[in-house]
Amino acid sequence: MKSISGTVLMRYLASLLVLLFLCAFVPAACAAPAPVPRELFAMEPGKAVQLISQSIREEDPSALSAARELITLHSRAIGGEESHVAFLSGLVDNLSGFIGSDRMKARNTAEELLTLxxxxxxxxxxxDSELRxxxxQTVMKRVRxxxxxxxxxxxxxxxxxxxxxxxxxxxxxxxxxLEKSGEEKGRPASGSGETKAGALLGSGEKSLDNSLVLIGIVSRGVVDKSxxxxxxxxxxxxxxxxxxxxxxREGGTEPRKDAETILVAVKRLLGDTxxxxxxxxxxxxxxxxxRKMAAGLIRLLSDPDESIKLAALDSLKKLSGKDYGQDENLWKRWETEGN
Structure with a gap:
């Protein structure tokens, strides 16, 4: 009986030693399962931010995907409880600290999440929701x-x-x-030449520089795989x-190339699947x-999706200053005569 008890005790001690070794040298073996995004979403904002930040600091490979989903969930619910703004604001504070990190992976992760x-x-x-x-704007001002x-x-x-x-x-x-300028409050059509882009370009050298950076970002985005x-x-x-x-029309070599990339890409995407x-x-x-996009827009007048037809017609009206309705032949004649 004593020998059996001694054998069991030895096995127990051996198992305990193995567990202690794993906890000391392989922490992940003893760690509790990381909370999934849905669990984090239900947490107190400060706690959720702390866990995400810790995962980024430790370069946890699952941190990025979890943070992405969490940001999406809170952003969609931003018109609800104030806790959603609290989470996003808290996360902005923490991510901003990583932007200047000397660790490239942490810095890239922070930039990707802040961009999201x-x-x-x-x-x-x-x-249309003033609250949203x-x-x-509150979150954007914090990021900026x-x-x-x-x-x-x-x-x-x-x-x-x-x-x-x-x-x-x-x-x-x-x-x-200007948090509530006339143009923001009135939300003019984005196609107007004197709307937000005009304000961006008309605010001095710094804003002009920012707009050129933005054109570069857009030029890469329109040809992205996503x-x-x-x-x-x-x-x-x-x-x-x-x-x-x-x-x-007037930019230097790089800005002109970026702008041309955008125009060519949009023309091509008119025929996307x-x-x-x-x-x-x-x-x-x-x-x-x-005007080079006219042919693609005319083809969209016969698109099976009604909303696409209407959008194409609206853009053709802006391009031409005319209204031929859904008559593709008249639009083709206009395009031919114009070219």
Whole structure:
């Protein structure tokens, strides 16, 4: 009996030693399972931010995907409880600290997540909900303030500059210190040459520099493999239409090349297989007012999606100053005579 008990005890001690070894040298073996995004979403904002930040600091490979989903969930719910704004604001504070990190992986992760926050909030720039618009501006102002601060550091300079350019494209009034300017409050059509892009270009040398950075970002986005990236980039192109044309006609070599990339890409995306991409491209063509896109728009008049037909017709009216309705033959005649 004693020998059996001794054998069991020895096995127990051996197992305990193995466990202690794993905990000492392989911490992941003893760690509790990381909370999934849905669990984090239900947490107190400060705690969720702390866990995400810790995962980024430890370069946890699952941190990026979890943070992306969490940002999306809170952004969609921004018109609800204030805890959603609290989470996004807290995350902005923590991510901004990583932007100047000497660890490239942490810095790149922070920039990617801050860019996602900016794009998510930018989607509310023209929202009919004043609450969503104001909360989105609140988050954007926080991001911009941090980027101006950390952007003084050499390691963070380029990242901060790219993020600021995006913010100014969505909410140029923030750059001018006007939270509720007439143009923001009235939310004019994005195709107007004197709307947000005009304000961006008319605010001095710094804003002009930001607009050129933004054109570069858009030029890369419209040819990105991700459909969402192409779509959001075209939406941004609608906002900075005047800046794109100024770069195309009067800019230096690089800005002109970026602007041309945008125009060529939008023309090509008019024939994309994804209906949501064709719809966005049709609207963007009307904002950019490039007559070379007329043929693609005319083809869209026979698109099976009614919303795409209407968007194409609206853009053709802007391009031509005429209204031939859905008559493709008349539009083709106009295009031929014009060229």
């Amino acid at each position: 926050i900016v794009d998510s909030m930018g989607g509310y720039a023209d929202s 618009r104001e909360r989105a 303030g941090w980027m101006e601060e950390v952007g003084r550091d050499g390691a963070a300079l380029l990242s901060a500059k790219r993020i600021i350019a995006k913010i100014d494209g969505y909410f140029p009034a923030i750059a001018r210190g 459909p969402q990236a192409r779509k959001s980039s075209m939406e941004m192109a609608q906002r900075i239409n005047k800046a794109i044309w100024l770069a195309y 994804d209906p949501s991409i064709r719809l966005t491209a049709a609207k963007t063509a009307g904002a950019l007012l490039d």
